[in-house]
Each structure stands twice: as structure tokens, then as C-alpha cells.
Amino acid sequence: MIKTVLLNAAEGSARQLRVLEWGAGQSTLSYTQILAAHDLPFQWLALEYDREFFDTCVAPALLYRADTVLRYPDDGRVLHGPVGTGRAHIEAVCWNRTALRPSERSADREADLDDYVDYPAATGHGFDVVLVDGRKRRRCLSAAADFMEADTVVLLHDARHPHYHGPLDRYPASRFIGDDMWVGAGSTARLDEVLAERAAMTASLGYRWHVRKLMTERKMFETTELEHLLAERGVMVSREQVHRLFTGVPERLNPNLLVALCDILDCQVGDLIEPARQAPSRSSGY
Secondary structure (H helix, E strand, O other): OHHHHHHHHHHOOOOOEEEEEEOOOHHHHHHHHHHHHOOOOEEEEEEEEEHHHHHHHHHHHHOOOOOEEEEEOOOOEEEEOOOOOOOEEEEEEEEEEOOOOOOOOHHHHHOOOHHHHHHHHHHOOOOOEEEEOOOOHHHHHHHHHHHOOOOOEEEEEOOOOHHHOHHHHHOOEEEEEOOOEEEEEOOHHHHHHHHOOOOOEEEEEEEEEOHHHHHHHOOOOOHHHHHHHHHHOOOOOOHHHHHHHHHOOOOOOOHHHHHHHHHHHOOOHHHHEEEEEEEEEEOOOO
């Protein structure tokens, strides 16, 4: 459903799609890749408070993306990815906090995440799509209602929890999609636009995997060599898994594996993975 909303909003926008995401993670990596694969221009702002999680699971992969900026406000640090065309811009902001588990530790419910919640309003520009998928979701939903524009769409993940429902009545139009997703907007017409099923005949997206080509260019012909080099970088994979990396196209890609391969082969993620449209197939939507 998030994919449907992003693509519909991007294709119906006269400007670069502006997306705000409270709670960076795998969604940051995957949904930005989807927009880029459709050649849709966008600006993506991802906010995260858990520094250890961010630096381990998100930042390494993002730094290989063109036109990416990582900001650490508490440290005053700014890191940049490679220079690109400017069509796909990602900005990720992370504060020096730790993982919060309010269901296990009552003190975590009072954690100060004011900067995390208030950051979007301070940017001074609007957003077309807002994803609420981190901590302080009720406050984030209220903040989004304050700065939303006429065409802004807000999505709440894990919407089945009644604890999050307080601010939902601030949105003029809204809809629950299944048990886990809620979508809010300024009008029913806008909801219908972004939730509309995609065209019946759609070209599915895949990718070409270039590990074998890159290894051959670097005169690496033995998969055992790749296995050892991955192990040296803390990525433990079996001989069979390494063989599949060399001879086939992996169905799932671990960010740590991607980062290690880029280091070994002295390349960027875009050199390893080339988005490619496959033959159109009949589909009722995403």
C-alpha cells in the first residue's frame, strides 16, 4: 500500500515528490529504490533517533547512494554520498539516542524526542507524503496535521494499536487499510487519488546482478576468494551462498553484504545492482 501511495503521488505531482519518514530503516532503502527505479524525482527526509541501529543498518547502505546526506545534529557531523544528478535526493537525520522499549521500560515513555518530532516543521517546506513508523507516533501524527498541505497524505504503520488513534480525528478524511495501515488526507478525493489501483498492465520491477561481471573484470575467478574476503569484513556466508551470489541473482540482499561487496570490488551499489523493468504482467495493483 505504501508503494501504491508513493507512486500515485509522484506521478500526479508537478514537482519533485517530497517524502517525510519518521523512523528510518529498511523502508528508507527499499522505497527510495522503487522511486528511483521508476525514474521519478524525489526528495526523501528520513528521521531516526536510535544511533546504533542507524549506523549499523541504514547509514552504510545510504552512503553508497548518489545525492545522499547524513546529518548528526548532536555531533555537528554531515556525511555525503556520491554526487549524482539531483533527481533522487535522500537526507537522513539521526540523533544520539538509544533504542526505546516503552512496553518493557516505563521510563522510555518519557524519553525526550522533541528534536526528532519537531524537525520537519523547522525545515520550512511542505511534504507530499508522510510516513509515521517510529517512536512518538501520536505526537508525530499531531505534528503532521499541523503542517500538512492540501494534497499531503499521511500514513500510519501498525495502526491496529488504539494508543495511536488520538490524533486521527484531526484529519478531514481517513481510511484504515487492513489491520496495520491507516491513511489520512485533506479530502476524500485526495485519498481516492493516492489509493487508486495501478494500471491493469504493469511492468514488474527487477534488477540485474553484476557481481560476476565485476569479479571477472578484477580477475577474481574463485568464489572461495570472495568467501574469505567477506569473512574478513565480518560477513559470514556459506560456500553455497557465495556460489549463488556468483552464478545467480539473489532474491534478498542484506545491507551489510552489499557494503562488504562494494568494498571488496571497489564499486558502488549502483554498479552491483541495475534496476530493470521486466515484461509486463497483468496485475490488479500493488
